[in-house]
Amino acid sequence: MGKGGALSDGVVKNIILSYTYVAIWIFLSFTVIVYNKYILDKKLYNWPFPISLTMIHMAFCSSLAFAAVRLFKLVEPVSLSRRVYLSSVVPIGALYSLSLWLSNSAYIYLSVSFIQMLKALMPVAVYSIGILFKKDGYKTSTMSNMLAISLGVAIAAYGEAKYDSWGVLLQLGAVVFEATRLVMIQILLTSKGINLNPITSLYYVAPSCLAFLAIPWVFVEYPVLRQQSSGFHFDFVIFGTNSLCAFALNLAVFLLVGKTSALTMNVAGVVKDWLLIAFSWSVIKDTVTPLNLFGYGLAFLGVGYYNHSKLLALKAKEAQKNMQSADEEAGKLLDERGGDGKGKKGDSQA
Template identity: 80%
Template structure:
């Protein structure tokens, strides 16, 4: 009984911890999205400078990562040659800077709820770009699933009360750049056996993002900031906002590392519905029945896609267990880990 009781206690403890990780991630992700909207929206804090905000985030994250790795030595840096950095990290940093710039810009023009609906296209973008770069194989059933998701998002866009073409272009651009970045991570880093945790990732990528963002910032936003005296830095607002963005990176690693990518996918759906409800009830954004119907259809498509991926992972795991001495078993495990990381990114 004692043994059985200890097992039960262990299971209960694991469940409680899993829900705690999920709650932390949802809270931080929710907070960062709403906080960014608050800062950038002209009807709220009225500081519509997305490049500047992204630069602040990257500067803060770079500083903390440098402190943890080089000064306090709490995290081990990854061994990386100059050539590997230039050929792999720099392209990923460029794509990341564009993704963040475009996604933050979209908050100026679109509601939080509609942005979350458009983000449902991420699996479509990742799968399509994966096929283009030959990281995924074309499958008619999966493509049908992608078309269903796209139709759902299209219906949601049709029903959007405050549709803004430029905002939609920015958000779709952000999705495309982010999807390309995720595929490039698989091609340029993971395939070479390099895995970056959130701290080392920020240490290498964030400074690169800052360099790429400086050029458009000097051309587009710096002259306006200088003329409108908006260069005044609110340390409380931008400090807490940057800290939340940094903490979110850690929460992602904690959630996926301690539970699974599938858990994060499910938590992502819960977060999206919470954001839509918050946008509707608190921010007072208009959410139409057509919006909800379209997103509901896209949500079912994304859910089915995640279910299919889970089945594929289980099949690979079963095959590995059935042939423990097979020389290919190591490869199957590596493929499984790659699929998990990709599923995490698509959440």
């Protein structure tokens, strides 16, 4: 085969790998969401302790990350001073703990399908908080897009058959804290040149997340668990496999973003949401109304347009960077030719 054939084979291989990463992430994300719902829902496994479940996840992830970094030396730790850790990593751990706590709590009150519809507000929250912290600039067109997404989610909420105000408040809080965490990662870590892979991220963030969760756990869930301790037997299979899925999901996120892009994950997230809505309706037998679907469809179009706009912006930025590189290269060639010409002129005069 010629060069063209080899190039085609490489392109096909990259496409297959990209779809594989997307499929792995969708499968693990889907599994963790449904598994958490199963454990927390009072009608299913009936263990409504979201802080405890999140703490089990963080303890498991911290242990595996510590073993990978310190015991088996599979990953090199990032050099962080105590000041940088306290000022940059700990705030992200606090935001992560609040996001996980509230999002897991929402599964007790809301259906899986409706929670996925509410998560469509994530771009709205990220953009709004980005403006607040001056990481994004205000654009009328983008804000109109955000309002369209918000309108779609509002319609979906209005059409929800089993609407619960407390559950909605919990999920909206989770979206706000998660969006703030994503923006703060850019401000506190990325802007300082600190890049954490999934293992080192869990190694540094998970322990602080666990410590923050312990504070509300002592006052909210520990007294209830202590009373129920005689009637509850810890199922290592259920909680072990659930924690393993959560750990694998963290690795899959890095794999997907690292090998493709964050934009690919956003698009894959939309596919995952539709799959979860279909699963929630057909298997879990959650009620999904036509108004639900209409509202989420509107939000879906808004999110799709937002992702498309980001893709065009990235392409334009990449094209501009390539043009600058080409101009710099041309400038260097001209300088070299000019230098050679002067040298030759000097030689002839001599």
